[in-house]
Amino acid sequence: MDTCEQCGEKLVGARGCSYCEGTFCPHHQLPEKHDCPGVKNLDKTGDRFDSGFDGSP
């Protein structure tokens, strides 16, 4: 079973982060919620934001 790398919550069918390949619960899945190392590259390189996340505005 996977666990959230941020809070340690046990996860079933975790999706993980598209950017850093970490595994996170829904609360920490967003890059900004786990200080994602991958999204920092995105900010620099521009627009690779696709539909990898729930909860987009």
Ligand SMILES: [Zn+2]
């Ligand atoms: Zn979590």
Ligand SMILES: [Zn+2]
């Ligand atoms: Zn990440």
